Amino acid sequence: MSSLLEIKDLHVAYGKVEAVRGVNLVMEPGQIVTVIGPNGAGKTTLLAAAAGLLRSRGSMAYDGVDLQNLDVEERVKRGFCLVPEKRELFGDMPVADNLILGAYAHRRNGTEVKRSLNDVYARFPRLAERRTQKANTLSGGERQMLALGRALMSRPRLLLLDEPSLGLAPLIVREIFRIVASLRETGVSILLVEQNARAALETADYGYVLETGEVSHQGPADELAHDPRVISTYLGGQN
Structure with a gap:
């Protein structure tokens, strides 16, 4: 290998x-x-x-x-995808928009972006519940989940x-x-x-x-x- x-x-x-x-x-x-x-x-x-x-x-x-x-x-x-120590989320943007930004490299493939978003919501149900909430209103654990979810959006x-x-x-x-x-x-x-x-x-x-x-x-x-x-x-x- x-x-x-x-x-x-x-x-x-x-x-x-x-x-x-x-x-x-x-x-x-x-x-x-x-x-x-x-x-x-x-x-x-x-x-x-x-x-x-x-x-x-x-x-x-x-x-x-x-x-x-x-x-x-x-x-x-x-x-290759880095989840930095400070998470570096866009605090004034909703959870869903933060996630979609993670799919920037695949942005032209709308079907793939939607599939990735559904996969992230399935893995992190709390993010699905808070998809319209601004990132800066989340708890510390939820912000880390959002940072991980955003990274996973890049496949x-x-x-x-x-x-x-x-x-x-x-x-x-x-x-x-x-x-x-x-x-x-x-x-x-x-x-x-x-x-x-x-x-x-x-x-x-x-x-x-x-x-x-x-x-x-x-x-x-x-x-x-x-x-x-x-x-x-x-x-x-x-x-």
Whole structure:
């Protein structure tokens, strides 16, 4: 099986400060891969570089195609989709309009857009109930569902999720991770950046630990969850 995403010796700098140094990462089709680590480790920078939002050095191949030659829009057309940490919804627009904007790359195919919208409403019934509500009136959990739903409107093959549990109550966090895990059934591969290491490792197939811009540990997620070094640093105080 060929890799869906392969990152080799990735370097990303802000001016003279290197935030990501020599990172290697591989994803297979249908996998959920998580990147965990402390604040400032370079996790979000890694996702932004993969999405084409930041310049980088090294090589990135997506389904065998060199990503360095593709701009953001072209990556989206090929099934790349980023759900940013701040969700970046259009607060004054209704839920339905936010979702339809997610189908921009397929906007000329009205039948496909309608089918995608119905699929999202079936997966997120609360969004169907609130389709005419403005996005800025939703709860935190509903806004995260809307951000995920908008991403799914683009029919992604690879979903990049940046801190989907940020700022959510524990019950909502469990629901969000249940939804993330269920996306595997649709054939979507997921690269998940998350500070809730326990929830991330319980959801993922494979994991990377990023510290000060470099990969310090990696392995199958269940093995990392039982690694004494990971437990003492990232899991010891979590419930």
